[in-house]
Amino acid sequence: MTEMQTIDIREALRQALDEEMERNANVILMGEEVAEYNGAYKISKGMLNKWGPERIRDTPISEAAFTGMGIGAAMTGLIPIVEFMSFNFSFVAADQIISNAAKLFYMSGGRFSVPIVFRGPNGAAAQVSCQHSHCVESIYGHFPGLIILSPSDAYDSKGLLKAAIRNPNPVLFLENELCYGDKMEIPTEEYLVPIGKAKTVQEGDELTLVTHSRMVDVSKKAVAEFTKKGVSIEVIDLRSIRPLDIATIAHSVRKTGRCVLVEEGHSFGGIAAEVGFQIMEHCFDFLDAPIERVTQKETPLPYSKVLEAHTLPNPERIILAIQKALQ
Numbered sequence: 001m002t003e004m005q006t007i008d009i010r011e012a013l014r015q016a017l018d019e020e021m022e023r024n025a026n027v028i029l030m031g032e033e034v035a036e037y038n039g040a041y042k043i044s045k046g047m048l049n050k051w052g053p054e055r056i057r058d059t060p061i062s063e064a065a066f067t068g069m070g071i072g073a074a075m076t077g078l079i080p081i082v083e084f085m086s087f088n089f090s091f092v093a094a095d096q097i098i099s100n101a102a103k104l105f106y107m108s109g110g111r112f113s114v115p116i117v118f119r120g121p122n123g124a125a126a127q128v129s130c131q132h133s134h135c136v137e138s139i140y141g142h143f144p145g146l147i148i149l150s151p152s153d154a155y156d157s158k159g160l161l162k163a164a165i166r167n168p169n170p171v172l173f174l175e176n177e178l179c180y181g182d183k184m185e186i187p188t189e190e191y192l193v194p195i196g197k198a199k200t201v202q203e204g205d206e207l208t209l210v211t212h213s214r215m216v217d218v219s220k221k222a223v224a225e226f227t228k229k230g231v232s233i234e235v236i237d238l239r240s241i242r243p244l245d246i247a248t249i250a251h252s253v254r255k256t257g258r259c260v261l262v263e264e265g266h267s268f269g270g271i272a273a274e275v276g277f278q279i280m281e282h283c284f285d286f287l288d289a290p291i292e293r294v295t296q297k298e299t300p301l302p303y304s305k306v307l308e309a310h311t312l313p314n315p316e317r318i319i320l321a322i323q324k325a326l327q
Contacts, residue, residue, distance in 0.1 A: 003188045009151075010180040012158035013043050013119075017081065019190065020165040021051055024079060027165060030057040030066060031083030031120075040085045041121070041180055067093035067118070071101050071170075074116040079165060084120035087136045087174060101170040102145030113168045119161070122150070122174035123214065123264045124312060130300035135265030138274075140172050141242045147195060148241035150174040152216035155186045156239055159193030167195060174241075176214045198245035200252070204234035207325055208252040210275055211262040212238035215313060219262050222318035233322070241271060249275065250282040257288035258325045262313055267295040292321040 007015070021027045029044060029051075035058040038045040048056045059066035063084065070080035084090045090097065097118065104112050124133035141148045147169055151157040157175070164171040201216060202223065211219045216237050223233045234252050238244070253259050259279060261272035272293045279291060297311045 004185045005188050006183055006185050007154055008181050008183045009154045009157045009175070010041060010043055012154035012186060013161055013175070014045065014047070016158045016161035016165070017044065018047065018050070020162055021047075021055065024165075026077060027079045027081065028055045028057065028073070029081045029083065030059055030070060032059055032061055032085050034058060034083050039083070041177065043180075044083075063089050063093040064096060067096040068100070070116055071096060071104070071114060074101075074114045074170075075104065075112045079115050079117075081117045081119060081165065084118060086132055086177075087120050087122040087172075088132050088134050090118065090120075090136065091134075097140065097146070097170070097172075098143050102143050105169070106145060114170045115168045117161070117164045117171045117173055119164075119173035120175060121177040121180075123176055124301055124308070125177040127303055127305055127308060129303040133301040135263070135296070136172075137174060137241045138265055138270045141271065141274075145170065146242065147171040148174065149195065149239065150213045150241055151193075151239055152179070152213055152237050153182065154184045156193050156199070156237075158186060159191050160195065160239065162190075163192045163195050166192075171195075174213065179214055179217075182217075193239070196240045196243035196245055198248040199237045199239055200234065200248070201237050202233065202235040204232035205256055206232045207258040207260065207322060208234045208236060208249070208256045209260045209262065209318075209322070210236045210238065210249055210272075212241065212271070213264065215262045215264050218313060218315060219318055222315040222322065225315075225319060226322060231326070238271075238275075244275070244278070246275075246278050246282060249279060253279055253283045254286040257286055259287070260292045260294065260318070260321045260325050262294045262318055262321075264296055264313060266298055267293055268298065270295055289325050289327070292325045294318050294321045
């Protein structure tokens with residue numbers, strides 16, 4: 001029988017980092033406050049004492065500089081994990097990520113691989129206003145050469161991060177600050193979660209709901225109201241944004257004939273827009289109703305707690321979208 005442990009996402013990520021550093025001496029962690037301060041979100045707690053300053057490296061407050069340093073280190077034999085205190089700050093290093101990390105394998109004719117993981121919180125936290133609340137998956141997902149992962153629970157956070165560290169390509173690993181304390185049971189023994197494979201969170205046959213990251217739990221609250229009424233809704237957690245597991249999504253939509261897409265980001269050019277178009281390509285003849293989308297409203301995110309709640313997707317808006325799709 002598999003031994004289980006109840007831990008939160010923060011500890012799951014720390015275990016993944018620790019286990020991969022144990023497994024491979026080339027794995028290093030670098031970023032602002034990851035060492036002496038034990039990480040801005042305490043994910044690297046105790047790791048400086050265990051692994052030392054050569055492998056747990058505090059950096060200056062210059063994302064462009066330490067991102068470039070990490071890419072160079074990846075090209076020459078190390079496996080860097082670069083922590084952004086927030087993925088909003090990755091915009092300062094966007095040229096390094098997009099023009100270098102994503103392109104160097106292609107531009108060098110396969111001579112230089114870039115095995116690097118960029119990780120940190122993505123999306124809105126609690127009242128951090130519009131400059132610190134961007135969802136970056138659709139921005140970086142636009143560029144070939146980058147793998148984009150966005151887990152929603154502790155099990156996937158640990159298994160996907162371990163898989164990301166072992167992948168020879170640059171990976172953006174998108175966490176969420178508001179989810180770090182979410183707990184669940186996961187195995188104590190080692191496991192990996194495959195990159196590029198979505199997860200069916202709940203099976204159903206009347207409607208498919210596709211979402212990812214923090215919106216999985218928000219969507220499940222809405223779906224629970226329909227379950228009470230005997231309405232069978234299938235919930236799919238993307239987990240992997242790029243590569244996208246369209247096969248799992250299409251299989252579900254062909255079964256249910258109806259679909260609601262939920263994402264925390266904006267609607268224009270968003271992940272839901274891409275998923276919706278691919279559903280149209282693969283499932284057009286199976287759809288019994290137009291696809292519905294629930295996204296962040298098309299405005300910079302307000303600081304006000306009341307306006308913030310009104311702007312982000314919530315169970316009430318998801319319920320209305322499901323009702324419309326079921327008509």
